[in-house]
Amino acid sequence: MISAYRIIPLSVLILQLAGCDANGKVDNESSLKVTNGKAIPAEEYSSVVLIGIAFEFEGKEEKKLCSGTFVSVNQILTSAHCVLNEKSGKIGKVSYLEQDSDENFKVIAESVLVESNPKHDGTELHDLAIATFAENIAPSVSGIAQEVPKLGSPLTLVGFGSNQATLAEDGESWSESGAGVKRIGTNTLVHIKDGIIQVTGVLGPNPSLPDFEGKVAAAASGDSGSPLFVDNQIVGIASHAGPTKRAFGGPVFQTEYTDLTSPESKAFLSTVSLTPSPAPQQGNGT
Secondary structure (H helix, E strand, O other): OEOOOOOOOOOOOOEEOOEOOOOOOOOOOOOOOOEOOEEOOOOOOOOEEEEEEEEEEOOEEEEEEEEEEEEEOOEEEEOHHHHEOOOOOOEOEEEEEEEOOOOOEEEEEEEEEEEEOOOOOOOOOOOOEEEEEOOOOOOOEOEEOOOOOOOOOEEEEEEOOOOEEEEOOOOOOEEEEOOOOOEEEEEEOOOEEOOEEEEEEEOOOOOOOHHHOOOOOEOOOOOOOOEEEEOOEEEEEEEEEEEEEEEOOEEEEEEEEEEOOOHHHHHHHOOOOOOOOOOOEOOOOO
């Protein structure tokens, strides 16, 4: 049982999406999920799971919470910045988690190998990693898109961050609500360029925009490493996010995803041996 994952409030304009404090605690009460998303049971998009990453630094254990997706029966695709310790630059151990209460997480399995893109430089372009487990534990797997998605394609976002961000009066800082709950949101592809997919969404439910519930979603803290789907194929992995310009009658949130169809992403993924997957393919939200 793990109870030391706690996500702290974030107050920077543009940030990477994982969260932890100096004591390795993640605060469920203040982290972010898919903004304006809807809660879904674990059985929906079951390839998308909650992961914890543990590091040893100067004699102390530090931890992060992120999202990840099974892309084979024993391998999870996530972001490089999730698995790397920003202080030491070392790769941590990844745990596949299930949440059994508000603050407690059960470890289902721990990784035996974690491969981070060696070209990762803190930007979105190379922000990918693969965690391999000893056993075939995937509830289902999702395929990785090979073709560049078309503009206007419907997007599906799934992650364990929060469903709402609140912009402060200064227009720059923001606070968050909720964490550790799987959420889904939808949007439309309007920007893909130079290995990055940008998704802009509303900060959370808005009574003046009732038709937007669960729609025009973005991703935020706790959603690091979460997938962006087009036609049930993963086209992107959540990397950075933050409040941006105003639209839809108020401030909006922008997420930048690493484009899995870019030459850079394909180059890294070609170096990783993915296990053949007899597990059921993800489809129709199952």
